Amino acid sequence: MRKYIIKRIFLSMIVLFMVVLITFVITRAIPGDPAVKWAGPRASVEQIEAARLELGLDKPYVIQFFNYAGNLLQGDLGYSYITHRPVADELLETIPATMELIILSTVISIIVGVALGLYSAKYKDKLLDHAVRFFAIGSVSLPSFWLALALQLIFYGVLGILPLGGRVSTEISIFYQIPDITGLLLLDCILTGNWVVFKDALWHIILPVVTLSTNVGVVARMTRSALLEILNEDYITAEKSYGIHERYILWVYALKNSLGPTATVVTLTIGYTIVNTFLVESIFSWPGIGKYVSNAVMSFDYPAIIGVTIFSAVVYLILNLIADIIISLDPRVRI
Numbered sequence: 001m002r003k004y005i006i007k008r009i010f011l012s013m014i015v016l017f018m019v020v021l022i023t024f025v026i027t028r029a030i031p032g033d034p035a036v037k038w039a040g041p042r043a044s045v046e047q048i049e050a051a052r053l054e055l056g057l058d059k060p061y062v063i064q065f066f067n068y069a070g071n072l073l074q075g076d077l078g079y080s081y082i083t084h085r086p087v088a089d090e091l092l093e094t095i096p097a098t099m100e101l102i103i104l105s106t107v108i109s110i111i112v113g114v115a116l117g118l119y120s121a122k123y124k125d126k127l128l129d130h131a132v133r134f135f136a137i138g139s140v141s142l143p144s145f146w147l148a149l150a151l152q153l154i155f156y157g158v159l160g161i162l163p164l165g166g167r168v169s170t171e172i173s174i175f176y177q178i179p180d181i182t183g184l185l186l187l188d189c190i191l192t193g194n195w196v197v198f199k200d201a202l203w204h205i206i207l208p209v210v211t212l213s214t215n216v217g218v219v220a221r222m223t224r225s226a227l228l229e230i231l232n233e234d235y236i237t238a239e240k241s242y243g244i245h246e247r248y249i250l251w252v253y254a255l256k257n258s259l260g261p262t263a264t265v266v267t268l269t270i271g272y273t274i275v276n277t278f279l280v281e282s283i284f285s286w287p288g289i290g291k292y293v294s295n296a297v298m299s300f301d302y303p304a305i306i307g308v309t310i311f312s313a314v315v316y317l318i319l320n321l322i323a324d325i326i327i328s329l330d331p332r333v334r335i
Contacts, residue, residue, distance in 0.1 A: 167287055
C-alpha cells in the first residue's frame with residue numbers, strides 16, 4: 001500500500017513537471033513581448049528594457065525555466081502583467097468563491113446521483129430505469145455554457161424569479177456588510193448570523209450550482225452499473241432469504257460495496273467541474289477562478305493564465321491520487 005502511494009505520488013510529480021514545462025514553452029512561443037505588457041502601452045524603450053531586466057527575460061530560456069521552477073517550489077507563481085500583484089495572492093482571493101460552487105454542486109451530484117442510480121438498478125429495464133438513463137445521458141451531454149444561458153433565459157428573462165448573475169445584489173453590497181471569514185459566503189453568513197445577506201447569496205448561487213450539477217448523470221450511471229453486478233451476488237440473495245428488508249439491503253449492504261467506483265468517479269468529476277467553472281463563472285459574473293482566468297485571457301495576462309493552469313493541474317492530480325487510494329482500500333482489488 002505504501003509503495004503504491006509513493007509510486008503514484010512520483011508519477012504525479014512527473015506529470016506536474018511536464019505541465020510546468022509545456023506551459024513555460026507555450027508562453028515563450030506565443031507572439032508578443034511580456035516586457036511591453038509589464039511596462040504598459042505608453043512605455044518608452046528604456047522602460048521596456050528595464051522591465052525585461054526586471055522580469056529576467058534577458059537570460060537564456062534554460063535559466064529562465066529553472067528560475068521559474070524554483071519560484072514555483074516556493075509558492076511564487078509570478079506577478080500579473082496587468083495588476084502587478086502576485087498571482088498567488090489573486091488566486092487566494094478567487095478560490096473560495098469557486099470552491100463554494102464546487103462543494104455545493106458536488107454534494108447535490110452525490111445525493112441525487114446515488115439515489116437515482118440505486119433505484120435505477122433496483123427497477124432495471126422498467127420505466128423508472130429508462131427515465132433515469134435518459135436523464136443521465138442528457139445531463140452529461142448538455143454543454144455547461146448552453147445550460148447556463150438557458151437557465152438565465154428561463155428563470156430571469158421569462159419567470160423573473162432568480163437573479164441574472166453576481167454573488168450578491170448591488171443593494172445588499174451597499175447597505176449591508178458582507179462577512180468575510182472563510183471566503184465561503186454562505187458559511188460566513190451562517191457563522192455571523194447575517195440572514196439577510198445569506199438569503200440574497202442563496203438566491204444568486206442557485207443557477208450556477210444547478211449548471212455545475214450536471215455531473216449527477218455520471219454518478220447515477222456509475223452507481224447503477226456497480227449495483228447491477230452487486231445485486232446478483234450470492235450474499236445479496238442470502239440476505240433476502242433471511243427476511244431482511246429490501247430497502248435495508250439496498251442502502252446498507254449493496255450501496256456500501258458500490259461506493260468504491262462511485263467515489264472514484266466523484267473525485268475525478270470534481271476536476272472536470274473546476275474546468276466547467278471557467279465558462280459558468282464568466283456567464284454568471286461569479287468572482288471566482290473562472291472569471292479571473294477569462295479576464296486574464298482577454299488581457300493576455302500570461303502569468304495569471306499559467307497560475308490557473310498549474311493550480312488546476314495540482315488539484316486534478318491530488319484528486320486522481322485520492323481516487324487511486326480509494327480503489328486500493330477495497331480488499332477485493334489487487335494493487
